Amino acid sequence: MKKVGPGMLIVSAIALLFLVAPIFVAIPLAFSNARTLIFPPPGWSLMWFEAFFKRPDFVKGLRISLVSATASTILVTLIAGITAYGVVHMHGTKKRLVSLLLNVPLLIPVLVIGIAMLFFLARLRLSGTLPGLILGQVMLCLPLVFLIILAALENYNPNLEDAAASLGAPPLLVFREAVLPQVTTGLAAGAALAFITSMADTTMSLFLRGPGATPLPAAMIAYMRARIDPMIGSSAVIFLCISIVFLIIINRLIGFEAVMGVREE
Amino acid sequence: MYLELNHLSKRYDNVVAIDDVSLSIAQGEFVTFLGPSGSGKSTILRMIAGFTRSDSGYIKLNGELIQEKPPYKRNLGIVFQDYSLFPHMTVQQNVAFGLRMRKVSKEEQARRVADALETVRLSGYEKRLPNQLSGGQRQRVALARAIVIEPLVLLLDEPLGALDRKLREEMQIELRRIHEALGVTTIFVTHDQEEALTMSDRVAILSGGQLHQMGTPYGVYERPATDFVADFLGRANLLQLAVVACEDSLIKAKLPGGSLISVPAIGEVATQDDIQVLVRPEHISFYPPAGDTPCNTVECAVERISYHGSGAYAILNGPGDVQLIAYISARELAEHGEAHQGQRITVYWPISASTILSRRA
Numbered sequence: 001m002k003k004v005g006p007g008m009l010i011v012s013a014i015a016l017l018f019l020v021a022p023i024f025v026a027i028p029l030a031f032s033n034a035r036t037l038i039f040p041p042p043g044w045s046l047m048w049f050e051a052f053f054k055r056p057d058f059v060k061g062l063r064i065s066l067v068s069a070t071a072s073t074i075l076v077t078l079i080a081g082i083t084a085y086g087v088v089h090m091h092g093t094k095k096r097l098v099s100l101l102l103n104v105p106l107l108i109p110v111l112v113i114g115i116a117m118l119f120f121l122a123r124l125r126l127s128g129t130l131p132g133l134i135l136g137q138v139m140l141c142l143p144l145v146f147l148i149i150l151a152a153l154e155n156y157n158p159n160l161e162d163a164a165a166s167l168g169a170p171p172l173l174v175f176r177e178a179v180l181p182q183v184t185t186g187l188a189a190g191a192a193l194a195f196i197t198s199m200a201d202t203t204m205s206l207f208l209r210g211p212g213a214t215p216l217p218a219a220m221i222a223y224m225r226a227r228i229d230p231m232i233g234s235s236a237v238i239f240l241c242i243s244i245v246f247l248i249i250i251n252r253l254i255g256f257e258a259v260m261g262v263r264e265e
Numbered sequence: 266m267y268l269e270l271n272h273l274s275k276r277y278d279n280v281v282a283i284d285d286v287s288l289s290i291a292q293g294e295f296v297t298f299l300g301p302s303g304s305g306k307s308t309i310l311r312m313i314a315g316f317t318r319s320d321s322g323y324i325k326l327n328g329e330l331i332q333e334k335p336p337y338k339r340n341l342g343i344v345f346q347d348y349s350l351f352p353h354m355t356v357q358q359n360v361a362f363g364l365r366m367r368k369v370s371k372e373e374q375a376r377r378v379a380d381a382l383e384t385v386r387l388s389g390y391e392k393r394l395p396n397q398l399s400g401g402q403r404q405r406v407a408l409a410r411a412i413v414i415e416p417l418v419l420l421l422d423e424p425l426g427a428l429d430r431k432l433r434e435e436m437q438i439e440l441r442r443i444h445e446a447l448g449v450t451t452i453f454v455t456h457d458q459e460e461a462l463t464m465s466d467r468v469a470i471l472s473g474g475q476l477h478q479m480g481t482p483y484g485v486y487e488r489p490a491t492d493f494v495a496d497f498l499g500r501a502n503l504l505q506l507a508v509v510a511c512e513d514s515l516i517k518a519k520l521p522g523g524s525l526i527s528v529p530a531i532g533e534v535a536t537q538d539d540i541q542v543l544v545r546p547e548h549i550s551f552y553p554p555a556g557d558t559p560c561n562t563v564e565c566a567v568e569r570i571s572y573h574g575s576g577a578y579a580i581l582n583g584p585g586d587v588q589l590i591a592y593i594s595a596r597e598l599a600e601h602g603e604a605h606q607g608q609r610i611t612v613y614w615p616i617s618a619s620t621i622l623s624r625r626a
């Protein structure tokens with residue numbers, strides 16, 4: 001462990017407070033018994049959760065969010081994982097060029113990608129459908145997830161594959177014994193990021209939603225156009241719970257430190 | 266021969282990594298590949314291991330063509346320069362890996378792993394992870410992992426490169442001891458010429474993807490085949506001479522400054538040829554050799570004396586801008602006193618100590 005000075009500690013505390021404070025406003029609101037947004041809430045109840053689950057558009061939106069986020073997470077993690085695996089086996093200019101190209105989408109505002117996706121999906125006759133929405137979220141997450149996985153594979157040692165092979169491991173066992181143990185951490189971190197980004201995505205959803213493909217954030221925006229009430233808080237809490245459940249599942253699979261990029265030395 | 270490489274060549278885009286290399290190695294031999302960085306040592310090793318395919322040529326191991334065999338069927342033990350231990354496995358699991366792949370029973374695995382760890386003197390470290398070991402210990406684990414499968418050939422790619430000098434010398438002795446104990450055919454890669462000369466039965470000297478010479482340490486040092494080999498191994502005086510007379514066993518040739526030199530004749534050399542001749546610094550002396558050994562003599566001026574361990578290198582200016590390096594042992598220095606800069610001096614070397622390297626018509 002490195003020594004942390006008091007100055008560093010104060011700065012970290014302020015940054016943390018700043019990051020976390022909004023959550024501490026949203027959570028109490030969710031349990032308010034008021035009809036309007038009042039903070040702090042005058043009393044407590046679960047009425048806004050009840051109201052949330054009574055709205056068919058929200059329940060359906062939640063289901064669509066879960067389905068599309070799961071699908072795009074699987075797709076993105078696979079694509080980004082295989083790409084990053086390829087890139088760590090490249091050298092020199094080729095490596096830099098491919099990494100650069102895959103990061104270019106990060107420079108383009110989601111709004112622009114959303115519009116482009118809209119036209120693209122219309123051509124494929126996929127606009128307003130669930131596959132279209134999933135494709136959009138894949139587009140959204142891919143560069144980010146690729147970056148995370150590539151960073152996690154920085155210490156990837158391709159020689160381990162040769163070492164395993166020379167010791168008698170056929171290709172499938174090389175993959176299981178020498179590749180997988182080196183990449184699971186990166187893949188898990190990538191999957192976590194993909195899932196949370198897809199779940200929370202609003203911009204892309206607004207472009208790509210349709211009758212059978214309106215995820216929760218898009219449904220909430222539509223609702224909030226008419227009124228603003230503590231329902232926002234309760235849906236925020238539901239989102240939070242889903243994210244936490246997802247992280248717990250991944251944690252169960254491979255360890256929390258790995259996902260959050262914290263490692264004991 | 267046990268292992269034969271035949272006319273191997275390999276290009277990468279615009280680099281020729283291996284250029285028509287042929288060599289053969291007998292069973293149980295300890296052979297070193299020596300060459301500067303980028304000379305193709307690792308590439309040849311990777312070809313033998315099956316990680317890299319040659320563009321042309323073939324490899325025969327124990328009478329069998331292994332070109333089409335994937336690495337996992339070749340049964341070779343490899344130690345990589347970075348050791349490449351599996352970081353998520355303990356020492357025990359690392360060493361047992363090859364046995365597990367061969368579906369050896371648990372009891373036999375345990376027994377053979379213990380044997381291998383004993384051979385590399387690392388018993389008691391079974392439960393450690395690689396990152397809890399020192400560099401030298403990791404190196405031993407890598408070696409144990411490679412020998413435990415009883416490989417046909419042991420391939421060591423600069424296994425001592427990452428160690429400090431003292432540990433390096435210890436491991437050199439260890440490696441020879443293990444080689445003698447197991448008798449396994451071993452190819453050892455290094456770019457350290459001293460290491461190559463002290464450790465090997467034979468040395469293969471590579472440069473620019475070409476095999477320059479393969480021979481015993483004494484042979485490649487005293488009778489180098491090319492000027493590259495002469496220069497790469499130790500320090501060398503490479504004299505450019507013009508042949509003036511050829512006798513049966515002796516060639517008389519002229520230095521640019523006009524001094525006449527005698528060289529033992531080898532190959533076809535004719536009058537008027539330009540030849541290049543090697544004389545090792547340790548054969549050049551300030552004093553005539555004892556007895557009546559036939560000698561060459563050259564008049565020089567001392568330019569600089571640099572002390573070096575057990576003796577000194579004298580940089581000398583001969584006639585016609587020829588520069589010579591002589592190695593003067595401490596004993597000679599003690600007996601005859603130090604030479605000083607600018608001093609005029611006659612140097613001697615036995616005629617038999619000069620070797621013709623190349624001939625240009």
Ligand SMILES: Nc1ncnc2c1ncn2[C@@H]1O[C@H](COP(=O)(O)OP(=O)(O)OP(=O)(O)O)[C@@H](O)[C@H]1O
Pocket residue numbers: 277280281282300301302303304305306307308309456
């Ligand atoms: N995968 C590759 N792609 C392109 N060029 C390569 C590749 N592998 C090796 N080379 C080139 O082939 C030549 C020989 O490389 P090699 O690694 O065999 O040298 P080496 O003798 O092992 O050097 P060192 O002592 O630095 O390890 C070098 O010029 C190298 O750049």
Ligand SMILES: [Mg+2]
Pocket residue numbers: 306307308422
């Ligand atoms: Mg090398």
